[in-house]
Amino acid sequence: MRRVAIVVQRCDESVVGGSEALAWQYARLLSTRFDVEVLSSTATDYVSWRDELPAGVRVRDGIPVRRFPTTFERGPYWYGLHQRMMLEVQPFAAPRDGRPLAWRESLQDEYVRFQGPCCPGLDDWLRERHGEYAAVLFCTYLYPTTYFGIAEVPPHKTLLVPTLHDEPTAYLPVFAQRYAAHRNRIWLTAAEQRTAARIWGYGDGEVLGMAVEHSESATPESRARPYLLYCGRIEAGKGCDELVRAMERIADRGLSLVLTGVDNMGLPREPWIEFLGFVDERRKFELMAGATAFVLPSQYESFSIVTLEAMAQRAPVIVNGRCEVMREHIERSGAGFHYDGIDDMVGKILLAASLDARERARIGGAGRDYVLANYREERVRARLVEQVERVIGARAE
Amino acid sequence: MDASASSLAAASGRLRTQEADDALLRRWQTRSTVWAASCDDAGVPLLLDAFDACLAHVDAAARLLVLDHGGEAVVAEAQRRGVGAHVEYVRDGAGARKAALLAADALVACGGTVGTVLDALAVGTPVTGIDAGAAAHVAGVAALLWRMDDSAAGLIACTIERLRADASLRSLLRARGHARVSSLGASSRSSA
Numbered sequence: 001m002r003r004v005a006i007v008v009q010r011c012d013e014s015v016v017g018g019s020e021a022l023a024w025q026y027a028r029l030l031s032t033r034f035d036v037e038v039l040s041s042t043a044t045d046y047v048s049w050r051d052e053l054p055a056g057v058r059v060r061d062g063i064p065v066r067r068f069p070t071t072f073e074r075g076p077y078w079y080g081l082h083q084r085m086m087l088e089v090q091p092f093a094a095p096r097d098g099r100p101l102a103w104r105e106s107l108q109d110e111y112v113r114f115q116g117p118c119c120p121g122l123d124d125w126l127r128e129r130h131g132e133y134a135a136v137l138f139c140t141y142l143y144p145t146t147y148f149g150i151a152e153v154p155p156h157k158t159l160l161v162p163t164l165h166d167e168p169t170a171y172l173p174v175f176a177q178r179y180a181a182h183r184n185r186i187w188l189t190a191a192e193q194r195t196a197a198r199i200w201g202y203g204d205g206e207v208l209g210m211a212v213e214h215s216e217s218a219t220p221e222s223r224a225r226p227y228l229l230y231c232g233r234i235e236a237g238k239g240c241d242e243l244v245r246a247m248e249r250i251a252d253r254g255l256s257l258v259l260t261g262v263d264n265m266g267l268p269r270e271p272w273i274e275f276l277g278f279v280d281e282r283r284k285f286e287l288m289a290g291a292t293a294f295v296l297p298s299q300y301e302s303f304s305i306v307t308l309e310a311m312a313q314r315a316p317v318i319v320n321g322r323c324e325v326m327r328e329h330i331e332r333s334g335a336g337f338h339y340d341g342i343d344d345m346v347g348k349i350l351l352a353a354s355l356d357a358r359e360r361a362r363i364g365g366a367g368r369d370y371v372l373a374n375y376r377e378e379r380v381r382a383r384l385v386e387q388v389e390r391v392i393g394a395r396a397e
Numbered sequence: 398m399d400a401s402a403s404s405l406a407a408a409s410g411r412l413r414t415q416e417a418d419d420a421l422l423r424r425w426q427t428r429s430t431v432w433a434a435s436c437d438d439a440g441v442p443l444l445l446d447a448f449d450a451c452l453a454h455v456d457a458a459a460r461l462l463v464l465d466h467g468g469e470a471v472v473a474e475a476q477r478r479g480v481g482a483h484v485e486y487v488r489d490g491a492g493a494r495k496a497a498l499l500a501a502d503a504l505v506a507c508g509g510t511v512g513t514v515l516d517a518l519a520v521g522t523p524v525t526g527i528d529a530g531a532a533a534h535v536a537g538v539a540a541l542l543w544r545m546d547d548s549a550a551g552l553i554a555c556t557i558e559r560l561r562a563d564a565s566l567r568s569l570l571r572a573r574g575h576a577r578v579s580s581l582g583a584s585s586r587s588s589a
Contacts, residue, residue, distance in 0.1 A: 077416045084423075102428045105567055106521035107499045110417065118414060127579060151575065177568050 001035040002134040004388060007126075007150075009117055009143040011040035011065050012053060016233060016262055019163045021305060022188075022210050023139040026161070027063050029211065029381040030388060034134070038065040039125065041117040041145060048073045049116030068121035078114040085111055090168045101173070108174040112147050119145060126152040135159055135391040138182075141175055150182055156394045159184045159387060160205075163302040165325065166195050176200035184391050186384075188303035191328040206387060210305055211377035213281070214312040214368070221290030226353060227256040227274075229291040229315070231284060231306050234275075235264040239297030239320055244268065246345045255292065255353055260284060288313035293336065293352035297345070299323050311335045312371040314364030316355065318348050335367030402535050405512045406581030409519035417499050418492035425500035430459035432557060433487075433501035433522065435514065435532065436467045440507025441474055443527065446550035447505065452480060455558050462487050462497040465510050498522045503557050506532045506540070514540070515581070518574030523567055525556045535581075539573035 008023035027036050038060075043049040051070045058065050089103060103111075122145060130136060130153045138146040141162035150158055160182045164170060176199070179185075185205025187193040197203030228247070234240045240259075244267070247257045251272050259267065260276045267275050279287070288294055294310035294317045301307075301323050310317055311333065319326035321338030330338045337348040355363070425431060430451060436444045444461075451459045461484045463471045468486030475484035487497045494516065498504065504517035506526035514532040517524050518539055527533065527549060528542035536542070541560075543552045560567055 071414050077419060080419050102426045104499065104502065104522070105571060107422075107426065109521050110499055113413060114416070120410070120414065124583075128583070151572070173564070177564060 001033075002392060003037065003132060004030055004034040005037050005039050005126075005133045005136045006030075006139065007039045007122070007136060007145055008139040009041060009145045010043055010046065011038050011060070011067070012044050013060070015044055017046060018301075018303065018305060019140040019161075022161065022163065022303070023137075025210060026137060026139070026384060028061070029377070029384055031063055032381075033385050034388065036063055037133075038063060039122055039145075039149075040065060040067050041119045041122070042067045042069050043117045049118070055121075066125075068119040068125065070117040070119055072114075072116070072118060074114065074116045078111070078116075081107075081111045081114065085172070086168055089171055103172070105174050105177070108172045111172065112142075112174070113144050115142075115144065117143065117145060123148050123152055130154070130157065133157070135388050137161060137388075139163065141179065142169060147175070147178060151178065155181045155183065157391065158182045159186060159391050161186045161188075162192070162196065163188060164192055164196050164199070165300045165302045165323070166199065167300050170195075170199050176202075184387070184394075186387060189325050189328060191325040192302050195324060206383070208383050208387065209375055209380060210303055211380040212305060212308040212312055212371050212375040213285075214371055214376065215285075216368075217282070217285040217289040217313055219286055220313075221286045223256075223290065225254060225256050226292040227258045227290075228318075228349065228352075229258050229260075229287050229294045229310070230296070231260045231287075231294075231310075233262055233264060234259055234267060237298075237300070239299060240265055240267075242342055242345065243295060243297040244273070246342050246349060247272065249346050250350065253350070253353070255349070258287060258291070260287065285309070285313050288315045291315045293318050293349070295349070296320065296326060298326075301325050304329070308371050308375060311364075311367030314361070314368050316352050316360060316363045317367065318345070318352055320345075329370075333367055333370030335363060335370060402511055402515070402531075403581050405535075406515050406519075406578050409512065409515035409578055410582045412491060412495060412516050412519055415491050415495060417495040418490070419496070421493050421496040422500060425460065425462060425496060427458075427460070427500070430456040430557065430561065431501045432459065432461045432503065432505050433497045433517070434461060434463045434471070434505040434507070435465045435509030436463070436471065436506070437508030437530070438467065438470060440509065440527065441467060441470050443545070443550055443553075444471060444505060444507045445474055445478060445480075447553040448475075448483070449478065449480065450551050450554035451557065452483065455554060459483060460485065462501060464494055464497060464513050467509070495520065502561050505553060505557070506536070506542075508532065511535045515578055519578045521571045521574065523560050523570040524574065525553055525560070527553075535577075536574075537577055539570060539577040541570070 042053040055069045137159045139161045187207045193203045260279045288310045294315040296307045296319045317336035321327045327338045339345040339348045475481045503523045509532045524540035
């Protein structure tokens with residue numbers, strides 16, 4: 001069987017992260033047709049990128065995962081660079097007089113490298129062994145594993161899954177320069193593709209998405225008190241601080257906020273907040289099916305599988321309209337509401353809470369139909385295999 | 398020279414994962430033209446002729462950061478020429494050397510040391526200069542090098558201006574530099 005590698009910054013059962021879930025799903029979907037190997041780092045923590053897992057090969061659900069050690073942890077040096085980058089490279093701060101940025105490409109490389117995870121062993125492996133793979137998929141544009149790794153593989157053999165969103169880092173010119181030559185690309189949504197065209201100047205590639213689990217929960221959660229649900233990493237960067245502030249304003253309306261996942265923010269102790277920690281898939285779907293609404297307050301998403309899972313469970317969803325990808329999901333599906341700012345968020349939460357059963361069922365049904373039409377596993381697998389076969393069939397120009 | 402170049406390339410590869418001196422980086426990182434340079438005694442006049450051309454015709458705010466042992470001679474000669482305020486000697490220390498390379502538009506090699514040229518290639522700083530000596534030889538096609546003649550100073554100044562304006566050229570040189578350091582470093586690993 002032909003060998004296909006999938007490169008991703010982290011890969012372990014304990015890891016919570018959208019692009020890691022995506023990479024693992026693609027590995028699983030492709031493993032029925034190809035001899036798949038995942039190439040990753042020894043890190044599990046996406047902030048420090050600490051060298052935690054054993055280096056070498058370990059088989060996970062029948063798929064070999066080859067891990068390379070991270071050489072250092074993210075530290076004050078990178079945070080200093082990051083602070084300056086935020087001030088100097090963002091589009092509103094970038095010079096428009098044609099003169100170069102004070103950030104030479106070598107310094108931009110430095111920023112990417114020290115962001116982590118830095119795995120020189122992975123780069124060496126790809127440089128020396130890429131001939132053993134018929135194709136190499138790279139997941140997530142942002143990390144050194146993709147940024148430096150992809151430079152070691154001939155462009156006609158690569159398939160890039162950028163999971164791009166409109167964030168300051170995406171404007172570093174080296175990303176657009178590096179990935180321009182790697183023209184086999186998979187976008188998760190049309191909105192992500194448009195974002196790339198706007199920021200990077202190109203957006204060719206296929207919109208494919210990700211398979212979404214759509215088995216309906218047999219036992220939707222039933223509670224005396226209606227609740228909003230959030231699932232995932234609980235942190236300010238995901239908009240959870242704004243969500244808590246919005247709920248604070250309507251604490252007297254009888255609504256609870258239920259959260260699952262990992263709390264990196266330190267949730268306040270309030271009677272209307274219930275933090276459940278990690279829950280298994282079955283429990284998550286029960287909670288989704290019984291929720292007044294599922295909320296995703298993050299501004300930076302390139303797909304959000306968890307929102308689509310909630311749609312599949314017929315939960316109305318409320319998303320941050322400043323994220324083009326999420327707004328597009330809502331506009332195409334009619335599965336809920338998007339908001340602009342905290343006042344509007346409060347309004348949309350109250351609107352969702354006031355839906356009668358018939359309207360709720362209509363919105364929930366629209367969400368489920370959207371998921372079934374676009375993100376069934378068999379459909380995504382067929383299109384993914386087609387993309388990989390196309391790459392394997394291509395020759396160097 | 399190949400064995401020593403290989404081991405220097407391996408060391409330059411490791412420089413990628415060492416932190417630059419952030420205070421110096423902040424001081425040197427500017428939108429104006431910044432040259433890093435490595436030169437031997439014979440290269441000092443040419444380097445300063447080239448830098449003079451840059452100050453006179455391209456960027457009056459340009460800076461020259463001189464690495465390696467030739468630095469003191471360059472600073473002394475720059476002061477004699479009245480451009481000393483634009484020139485700084487980067488004394489030893491990997492953090493300071495790396496900061497200079499990260500802040501620079503290019504490394505100018507006029508003679509100079511093999512290790513500094515490989516450091517520049519390793520961190521992605523374009524290299525230009527004179528096609529002479531071991532430093533030029535080790536850079537190969539990863540550098541834009543000129544013959545040592547009367548037009549060399551002007552050509553070096555023009556090359557850096559062209560590099561500042563041409564992202565595709567920078568990208569090509571960065572890729573070649575990376576490949577050069579990787580291939581030299583790989584031969585060091587295989588012979589170890």
